[in-house]
Amino acid sequence: MPFRTCDPEARRRLNAPAGDRATPLRRDGGASAAATASEEEAELVRRAKDDPSAFGRLYETHYQSILNYLYRRTLDLAAAEELTSNTFFKALRGLPGFEPRPSVRFRSWLYRIATNETRMYWRSRKSRRETPLPSDENDLPRIT
Numbered sequence: 001m002p003f004r005t006c007d008p009e010a011r012r013r014l015n016a017p018a019g020d021r022a023t024p025l026r027r028d029g030g031a032s033a034a035a036t037a038s039e040e041e042a043e044l045v046r047r048a049k050d051d052p053s054a055f056g057r058l059y060e061t062h063y064q065s066i067l068n069y070l071y072r073r074t075l076d077l078a079a080a081e082e083l084t085s086n087t088f089f090k091a092l093r094g095l096p097g098f099e100p101r102p103s104v105r106f107r108s109w110l111y112r113i114a115t116n117e118t119r120m121y122w123r124s125r126k127s128r129r130e131t132p133l134p135s136d137e138n139d140l141p142r143i144t
Contacts (some may be wrong), residue, residue: 041107042100055095066084087114087117
């Protein structure tokens with residue numbers, strides 16, 4: 001059964017032959033392409049540790065995917081944008097302690113931060129949930 005979507009552009013990309021898709025892993029050397037991308041990302045992280053302005057490239061690379069991830073978790077664009085901002089701020093603050101390894105890439109670390117931000121968002125919403133008080137005595141349910 002084909003994947004259904006309203007977006008014609010997304011449908012076109014999904015239905016395109018495998019050779020026409022822009023994917024990071026290709027049959028003609030996908031493992032080496034992934035390794036190169038991982039090494040490139042690790043180099044960007046190393047540079048961003050010394051020069052916070054280099055963090056901008058990491059931000060531009062991952063912003064849209066983190067925003068989409070958080071929007072799918074909150075279904076509120078304003079909240080997703082706020083959580084995305086918090087995610088990148090915490091990543092920038094925690095960058096000196098981050099060590100890229102083959103098992104833990106920067107992207108994975110960002111998603112972990114975003115997941116934690118989502119949990120904190122829902123936890124705070126749960127604790128702030130208020131029950132409306134009745135306006136007068138006639139609004140109270142009767143116990144018989």
